[in-house]
Amino acid sequence: MALEVPPELEKEIDERITHYPVSKRSAVLTVLHALQHHFRFISEESIEWAAAKLELEPIKVLEVVSFYPGIRQKAPGKYHIRVCRTLSCAMAGSYELMDSICEKAGIGRSGVTHHDPVALSEDGKFSVEFAECLASCGTGPVCMVEDDFHEAVTDVDALLSQYK
């Protein structure tokens, strides 16, 4: 099935490709970000669409997709959470934060590591993964819910209740 990219999104992607006048291939992450933002993850169809758009072999897109933790090949929950796992946040309690998020969102804690597989709550509302240092080590523990950044997170109920 061909990917249905809305015309406004395709227009935005085409504009972004012009930011790379020397080589269209440079736009691959940019195109993937736009597609992931819209479709929530990068499917095979998305890879083929991006490849055609950038005049690349699909394998050239796939090798990028499969490398970067920021690009997902499976659907996350409605709200995807990334908890910083690295030293300063861990000292400030990020593993406890992860435990608590999993418990309250109804996600099995045991399978949660980085990225793959995306650990999903049963109702599909939340998914969670560990991320490495999010560059806010002085205000740990920190996490991101979708594109929102949260510092010094202690009250998980208050955090999750912002997302309906």
Added chain:
Amino acid sequence: MSQIKYIAGKEPHAKESRVVFKNVDREGWDQSIETYIEDGGYEQQQKAFKMEPGDITEEVKKAGLRGRGGAGFPAGLKWSFLPPNNDKPVYLICNADESEPGTFKDRYIIHQDPHQLIEGMAISCYAVGAKLAYIYIREEFPEGAQILETAIEEAHKKGFLGKDILGSGFDLEIYVHRGAGAYICGEETGLIESLEGKRPYPRIKPPYFPAAMGLYLCPTIVNNVETLCHVKHIIGSGGEAWSKTGTPNNTGTRILCVSGDVQKPGYFEVQVGKVTLGEVINDMCGGLKKGRKLKAVIPGGSSAKVLSADETFKVGRGDDEKEITIWDIPMDFDTLAACGSMAGSGGVIIMDDSRSMSWVINNLNNFYAHESCGQCTPCREGSLWMKKITDRVVAGKAAPSDIDQLDAVARNIDGRTICAFGEAASWPTESFVEKFRDELVADTNPELEEAFVNAESLTAAVNLK
């Protein structure tokens, strides 16, 4: 210029010297170009664009500005490595990947003072002749990327970017490029591969020094966010005057990011070498937590070798040579190198006596095992191996000889890889084993020795779960 006031509770510490962070947490400040211009913004660009490009590089050299991204390499010198008589396009890339654990300074520049960075970049591009520049920003700064794009658009409208800037005949476009969550994209050649749309596999140097063969194999300058901001201030005050701040060979100000076991973690812009680690901990950060003692400090981002609170350090040369404690280390490039570590990215991680060193090194080994790009066998296998050994130490399932093994694995990565990630990954382990060996060994189980020596523990493939 109006009197500068800061948001209540976020005032700079008395020992700070705010230059690059002047507008961070400033009352009434916002990211708009109007606010920036009202405060004298883009004046330095106008001044610079009347200068000869080569003279700007000279000022940066005179200033003695050393890179703030990690290696501390002199910026002016780097710029002068661009090949003479070059007929290829030159590119400039701002490294806004900010991914070294413990580092959180570029975040505030990008989010609160985007035009300072753009002005610094515009001046730097003019100096090196780059007409196309990218800001490589980590994916986890979505708001930052948006703020920068808005700022670039504003600067365009005012004629500070685009065609024939300020009537100088110089054209410049800056674009924001978002990464995708990989630490190795902070390494400059990995960054370049990533920007070319490939896996971010670092390139081998030589021959691939970016200044000679960088983006699209053209001469390319890669500098950190903070470094590029300083260029603006160097033009403002002149290189000579700028070099009067800080200490000789360690000039200017830099931002220290302090995290871990202190009362008030945070960011502090200080004159390089003018404050000691003790002042940072006790004065700026309000001291250690109640009833706690200092145990260890990682002074320059997680890749810097750890300092133990019990060591003494020989610093200074000749008649100036002396032995100092951890509290008296001046926070500058040369002294931290003399202490066997590095100033790195400015990320200072403080650990008190409640911390298990096995747990700490295991946490870091997890990071490096996850972030190795996988190109070189010693790094790919070794970083995972170190993680697995320290997983076992933490779980009480390691034998004492595992600590020797851990050290040996680290020492077989260091110096044997394509990029400096190899050192970044092995230095933490080497230094923790060197300085906290007894503690690591105490977390192992001698009874396991015999069972392990013949079997799994000497292979990378151990799977305990």
